[in-house]
Amino acid sequence: MSVNTHAKKKKKSNPFNCFLNGVERVGNKLPHPVTIFILLSLLIIIISEIVYKSGIHVNFYDAKTGTKQTIQAVSLLNAKGLQYIINSATTNFTSFAPLGTVLVAMLGVGVADGTGLLTTAIKKLVQSTPKRLVTAVVVFAGIMSNVASDAGYVVLIPLGAMIFYSFGRHPIAGLAAAFAGVSGGFSANLLIGSTDPLLAGITNEALTAGGIDYSILPTSNYYFMVASTFLLTILGTLITEKIVEPRLGEYKKIKDEHNDIEQTTEKEKKGLRAAGIALLFFIIIMGIMIVPQNAILRGEDGTLDEFMHNGLIFVILLFFMIPGLAYGIVSGTIKSDKDVVNVMGKAMSSMGGYLVLVFFAAQFINYFSYTNLGTILAVSGADFLKNIGFTGLPLIIAFILLAAFINLFIGSASAKWGIMAPVFIPMLYNLGFTPEFTQLAYRIADSSTNIISPLMSYFAMVIVFAQKYDDNMKIGTLISTMLPYSILYLICWSILLIIWYILGLPIGPGASIWL
Structure with missing residues (x-):
């Protein structure tokens, strides 16, 4: 149950804090997020008609589909558009990518949480982890989670809040730290993730x-992204502890299931051991099904692409459910199958607000896509930058800023790159920059502004997670909380790129900055 415990923020004369408070005030004067998405949908309907009547169109080569296209605005304010609005409403909702991901994963998380496993595990973490390392661990785990595609959004963001809460710290700060790692650091990693081959293929x-x-490899940005992982972990930690947490102020702790940090009981210890053994067996079985070249979950081509895109979320469900069941049976919190169903039902009931918000958010995002307004904006911006005569490093910085701006309107990294790559890859190639370097600059921009865009698919979900700890959480509060990460990530990540540029360091195996 949500409780309004958002403490009064400390008054600061710091200009940056005043700016953030202003952003929050303006944002929070807006209506409820559901109402905002309804109003934005109506606005898109009107704008689409105006742009359509104006005859505005763009020509471009889409590297994602490999076709030349002429795109013009599609109106929603005519017979065909109204048919789309009515006929697509249900499928817009049911096909909204994060919906199934969140609900399926929450079934497993609900078992682990409802049986007490997560509470006990976090309690153990509180007792054994140095407090000064918690923030860095949360941010780093968020960055590393992009190996598992979108799983970090569903799992790590609420866990970040729970961990901070259990340490007696503001849970919204923990949620923000995890969100900054998962989404703001989406391109960085110590491993090659699904994003690397996806973007390399479009390039x-x-x-x-x-x-x-010329062709590039999925590992073409690896060296730079490894360095970026450490940079963003340090930045995320400092921003959380020096800017975000002090601004949030004290959090009035309410005694609930996530706030018991007493010593673990003997039953809880036995439950944890049973959960650990069950999890170990599960990991071994999954390893057998994944690791060998002829493993059962590999496709006919020997890759894990199908599993990573479609099967991983179900595995995450089992990852939480199996040890949750083991813990519940041994500790005594589960006595029958009815108890299991009840904790699953409780997890689903907590997502009611999310379902309402997602319905209207899905309509707006699909209207934006259907009308082609995002594509027109992206292509027009790319053409403008191509024609203003920038060269060298200033052009790279301008390109990063443009991509970061466009990212506020088109959430998909591959969709944006499919539009922008055919313009900027040849242009910068002719100026002496390698395609690997151009792709690298794009990835910095694409990640940095994810966390402040309401059009980002998981943004609505993050608001719902935050409302568990502050039922007055609104879009303005979340954006003002995440804005320091977005600004400083973009600035400092770009500075790292400039240093790399000046030193002429390789950005990946066999990949340099200049041709």
Whole structure:
């Protein structure tokens, strides 16, 4: 149950804090997020008609599909548009990507939480982890989670809040730290994730379309992204502890299931051991099904692409459910199958507000896509930057800023890159920059502004997670909380790029900055 315990923020004369407070005030004067999405949907309907009547169109080569396209605005304010609005409302909702991801994963998390496993595990973490390392661990775990695609959004963001809460710290600060790692640091990692081959494939399509005999590997940005992982972990930790947490002020702790930090009982210890053993067996079985070249979950081509895109979320459900069941049976919190169903039902009931918000958010995002307004904005911006005559490092910085701005309107990294790569890959190639470096600059921009865009698919979900600890959480509060991460990530990540540029360091195995 949500409780309004958001403490009064400390008054600061710091200009940056005044700016953030202003952003929050303006944002929170807006109506409820559901109402905002309804109003934005109506606005898109009107704008689409105006742009359509104006005859505005753009020509571009889409590297994602490998086709030349002429795109013009599609109106929603005519017979065909009204048919789309009515006929697509249900499928817009049911096909909204985060919906199934969140609900399926929450079934497993609900078992682990409802049986007491998460509470006990976090309690153990509180007793054994140095307090000064908690923030860095949460941010780093968030960054590393992008190996598992979108799983970090569903799992780590609420866990970040729970961990901070259990340490006696503001849970919204923990949620923000995890969100900054998962979403703001989406491109960085110590491992090669699903984003690397996806973007590299689009880059290679853009090279082919431009008649350039050159190709890049998924590892082409690896060295820089490893360094970025450490940079963003340090930045995320400092921003959380020096800016976000002091601004949030004290959190009035309410005694509930996530606030018991007493010593673990003997039953809880036995439950944890049973959960650990069950989890170990599960990991071994999954390893057998994944690791060998002929493993059962690999596709006919020997890759894990299908599993990573479609099967991983179900595995996450089992990852939490199996040890949760083991813990509940041994500790005595589960006595029958009815108890299991009840904790699952409780987890689903807590997502009611999310379902309402997602319905209207899905309509707006799909209207934006259907009308082609996002594509027109992206192509027009790319053409403008191409024609203003920038060269060298200033052009790279301008490109990063443009991509970061466009990211506020088009959430998909691959969709944006499919539009921008055919313009900027050949352009910067002709100026002497490698495609690997251009792709790297794009990735910095794409990640940095994810966390302040209401159009980002999981933004609505993060608001719902935050409302568990502050039922007055609104879009303005979340954006003002995340804005320091977005600004400083963009600035400091770009500075790292400039240092790399000046020193001429390799950005990946066999990949340099200049041709």
